[in-house]
Amino acid sequence: MIELFRERDMTRVGQFQSLLESEGIRTFVRNEYLSVTEASIPVFFPALCILDEKDHARAVELIRAYEADVGNRANENCICPNCGEESPGTFASCWNCGADIPDPGG
Numbered sequence: 001m002i003e004l005f006r007e008r009d010m011t012r013v014g015q016f017q018s019l020l021e022s023e024g025i026r027t028f029v030r031n032e033y034l035s036v037t038e039a040s041i042p043v044f045f046p047a048l049c050i051l052d053e054k055d056h057a058r059a060v061e062l063i064r065a066y067e068a069d070v071g072n073r074a075n076e077n078c079i080c081p082n083c084g085e086e087s088p089g090t091f092a093s094c095w096n097c098g099a100d101i102p103d104p105g106g
């Protein structure tokens, strides 16, 4: 068994676990039942482990691809704060009035 990553947020750990399981990689979550309030130091965070070490490289690839996918917001439309028109998320300024569009990521 090899630890893949540790994450405070059990929801994310669960997401990656189902992603890997759906690809036929057998996983195990350590510290699954510790609550976040009890676990204030990283050593107690939920850890996603892989039962078979030879699946490790593939698991890393899958997670990387998944993250890239989730991080890609270029197809989302942004609403112009000035005129209310929708512009593609990749636009830095409104196609209609030229006002700056705030980055959707913050």
Ligand SMILES: [Zn+2]
Binding pocket: 080, 081, 082, 083, 084, 085, 094, 095, 096, 097, 098, 099
């Ligand atoms: Zn506008």
